[in-house]
Amino acid sequence: MGHSQTEKAATRERVLRIASRKVRADGMTGPGVAEVMKEAGLTHGGFYKHFASRDDLIAQAAAAALTEGSATVERLAGKNQQDLRTGLIDAYLGKRHRDSPATGCALVTLGAAAGRGDQPLKESYEQRVRAYLDRFGGDDSEEARAEAMLTLSALVGATLLSRAVADPALSDELLETVAEQLKRQ
Numbered sequence: 001m002g003h004s005q006t007e008k009a010a011t012r013e014r015v016l017r018i019a020s021r022k023v024r025a026d027g028m029t030g031p032g033v034a035e036v037m038k039e040a041g042l043t044h045g046g047f048y049k050h051f052a053s054r055d056d057l058i059a060q061a062a063a064a065a066l067t068e069g070s071a072t073v074e075r076l077a078g079k080n081q082q083d084l085r086t087g088l089i090d091a092y093l094g095k096r097h098r099d100s101p102a103t104g105c106a107l108v109t110l111g112a113a114a115g116r117g118d119q120p121l122k123e124s125y126e127q128r129v130r131a132y133l134d135r136f137g138g139d140d141s142e143e144a145r146a147e148a149m150l151t152l153s154a155l156v157g158a159t160l161l162s163r164a165v166a167d168p169a170l171s172d173e174l175l176e177t178v179a180e181q182l183k184r185q
Contacts, residue, residue, distance in 0.1 A: 019061035
């Protein structure tokens with residue numbers, strides 16, 4: 001008995017969501033087809049009903065990761081209704097975001113891969129960068145644009161560094177100090 005188009009689309013989205021989380025957590029080379037399909041409760045053989053190849057899955061998962069991770073951070077930032085910029089800084093440089101790369105912003109986890117990646121990945125990455133710059137840039141003045149670039153670079157860099165160091169105290173200090181400095185601007 002065949003599956004309806006709705007069921008097939010739902011299955012495809014589930015596989016893509018799982019792969020997206022794995023790409024954010026483990027990078028572009030991390031997730032294997034068998035691993036993703038097993039977590040989705042499917043057989044490896046069913047994979048090709050949904051994706052042309054592993055590369056196709058990973059490319060689509062990376063694009064989804066960039067969108068989903070940003071949406072999560074935006075949702076957390078929205079808790080500060082008085083100052084959305086401060087809310088975004090707090091959400092991005094929070095321990096929750098640092099400790100949850102699988103559900104966080106993929107600008108951090110996919111930066112190096114995008115730098116070495118193909119044009120579609122670079123374009124997906126650039127879309128997220130531009131969205132954040134617009135979010136911070138506000139009035140489009142040269143000064144506001146420069147501040148937006150500095151803020152985004154500090155957010156991504158501090159999060160990357162805080163995840164990469166072994167010393168938990170240094171990791172916390174990176175997040176707290178950069179957040180404090182950004183809020184002073």
